[in-house]
Amino acid sequence: MTHDNENADLSDLSTLGFTTRAIHAGQEPDPRTGAVVPAIYQTSTYKQDGVGGLREGYEYSRSANPTRTALEECIAALEGGAKGFAFASGLAGSDTVIRSILRPGEHMVIPTDAYGGTYRLVDKVTKSWGVEYSTAPIADVDAVRAAVTDKTKLIWVETPTNPKLGIADITALAAVAHEAGALLVVDNTFASSYLQQPIALGADIVVHSTTKYSGGHSDVVGGAVVVAKNIGVPEFEDAAERIGFHQNAIGAISGPFDSWLTLRGLKTLSVRMERHCDNAEKIVEFLASRDDVTKIYYPGLASHPGHDVAVKQMKRFGGMVSFEVAGGMERALEVCNATKIFTLGESLGGVESLIEHPARMTHASVAGTDLEVPAALIRLSVGIEEADDLVADLRNALDSTR
Secondary structure, three states: OOOOOOOOOOOOHHHOOHHHHHHHOOOOOOOOOOOOOOOOOOOOEOOOOOOOOOEOOEOEOOOOOHHHHHHHHHHHHHHOOOEEEEEOOHHHHHHHHHHHHOOOOOEEEEEOOOOHHHHHHHHHHHHHHOOEEEEEOOOOHHHHHHHOOOOEEEEEEEOOOOOOOOOOOHHHHHHHHHHOOOEEEEEOOOOHHHHOOOHHHOOOEEEEEOOOOOOOOOOOOOEEEEEOOOOOOHHHOOHHHHHHHHHHHHOOEOOHHHHHHHHHHHHOHHHHHHHHHHHHHHHHHHHHOOOOEEEEEOOOOOOOOOHHHHHHHOOOOOOEEEEEEOOHHHHHHHHHHHOOOOEEOOOOOOOOOEEEOOOOOOOHHHOOOOOOOOOOEEEEEOOOOOHHHHHHHHHHHHHHOO
């Protein structure tokens, strides 16, 4: 993707294209050595120039670390936000947002198609300290509005959702949230910062599991939170300050080496996402030709109920594909075990392709609830291998399990 800019200037990152920001935001060459890659500041503490005389604000690495600062500045620039925060995991970031905004007796709305870990956090942890929640199909704006109460302070959406790739209209849901005096939080993990910009569409806070596409190489666990410049509810204008306080107070921060690995991944995010999307589209085309594939979940399909919204708010449709097979759970498990290039494993967003059975793996925590996923569902994280090899692997797995 090209980006026309006659006056490129690193002092104003908003004028620069996505990939330029990914490579340069927060990552000026080292002034002492000229190193073009940020250093790994593997330190816990910093020398002070007298009592209270901090050097550039650093005193203890739970509070701030230069490598983490570089990552936080980069992810904020990529999401078009005012402030970024890096965490030890995506769930650590999500927990910090919830604890920063909600108080006992207040209420939040989450998707009926929520990531199992998010559901577990809300239902088993957040609920235990007095915060209530309701679920709603996030593709249905009226249903989300109906789930809001006079105590609602957060509407939490994933788009696309995990694992059924539902699409939320971010702009419409931002309006619903702000009318109710609530913030809209968007989990942008499946789309990535490259394919979707929730803050530009009206979201107040964006969260990521940077373990996934941001890191991109299945070698680091991390999370990120980005807060918008203009919060839609005056009561929460201090959202960034609240989250920053809780990040330090709770302490689930990204370590320097993990931050460095994530920064390295972000540099190639745009080119990787293009290949993920190319491969996913070819796999969807193949799956659509099979009479033993009973349903495909992919927002790039014109038949997908969220296709028109996805076209409006995403650059492309991503590297995640879910589908159901004839034969129910037994056949789905057999297919998952039969692939050779697709590795049976949880997580997603790495350069290698993964296959998994959500009902028995990533979404086992929602079994028996309204969020339970279909038994015949298979989820693919499509990597960047040769597309023909991936299609052949799936064909062999499906044929051998008929």
